Amino acid sequence: MPHFNYRNNTLLAERCSLEDIATEFGTPCYVYSKAAFTEHYLSYQRALSDVKGNICYAVKANSNLAILQLLAKLGAGFDIVSKGELQRVIAAGGDPQKTLFSGVGKTPEEMAFALEKQVGCFNVESSEELLALSEVARAAGKTAAVSLRVNPDVDAKTHPYISTGLKDNKFGIDINLAVEVYQKAHDLPGIEVVGVDCHIGSQLTQLEPFLDALERILMLVDKLHDLGIELQHIDLGGGLGVTYNDEKPPAVTDYLNRVKQRLAGRNLSLFLEPGRSIAANAGVLLTQVIYLKPTAHKNFAVVDAAMNDNIRPALYQAWQKVQVVSPKSGKNRQWDIVGPVCETGDFLAKNRELSLAQGDRLALMSSGAYGFAMSSNYNSRGRAAEVLVDGDRAHLIRERESFTDLIRGEHLLKEAAD
């Protein structure tokens, strides 16, 4: 993570000390680097500068308004999966016309809202959804641009919970049935078929599954062409992995060069929906050791961040690096880094060789994607603050949640009259 480095034995985000940020904004706190977000996005933009299409950042990875605003200013489009995400894009100054609406369960109400806001394209995942969209579009007197999300049945070779392109997964339309659904879509009122889409999983560290999926999709594009259905774009979804530990995912340029080679000579625009590869290594979760609790069997460092702040270790056995913000010399011991939540699954990291003292600040690295975005209020813990660093300035981009935030919308029962 090049924008998070030590200077004078203190970990910095760009030129801001994480000690200072912890003191000013408190912990737990998510800290993002503007330069890292920008660089990661621009690596996609540069690689696609010579082809038609767009990079549609997957909002679910990190949906803070300031992050969406930053990416919108750089020219990004967005990939959304709910009305709420579309409202965020609009609130951040993003362009709905550069937005793709994905997701397996869009409601008619969400469809109507998205049509009214003129989203660029609906990625439709079933025949039933197609019929519903046709109905909604007709009723609104509008036409919905549609791409069918197909399930190409390739193994993304990633964690089963984040693998989406296999027959067993709930996502997309079986590629073998896709021609039929395209023909149906072609004839439906209120629907304009414009593209084809797939997303085979997340945290992919090899190119082959992407390229296999592309081959299968191009075969479908050709079949449709023979039937008189001409597609304008192909959307390969997100999924490119990042380095958490020692993974060596393909570089964005290598990935996209291979895709561009394969698309050469075809009149197809290219859309992508990257989330993690833009956000993960642009942020850390900053936390503080409350107690050290060595036991006969294991040493626990109890910190003030917990599974409600970052559920990835509990949910996917995710490994994220732990760095001490101001390391002191001392004997290393093995620690489990655990939170205050009453669950055995409440850990951020296990078996880490560190020299720790009470009060130390720690940074859980690679936390910019699916960190805050998946956080909850479990154990009535307010969600963490979020800070965006730009050079030597640290901006609070989301306040830590207060008790008032926690109980907003809750009602006590009225006491009975007698």
Ligand code: LLP
């Ligand atoms: N497009 C669609 C339709 C998706 O479902 C996803 C992610 C993306 C794009 C972005 O994929 P990315 O580039 O970030 O891999 N919470 C999990 C990851 C879940 C991914 C869900 N879909 C985690 O923390 O590992």
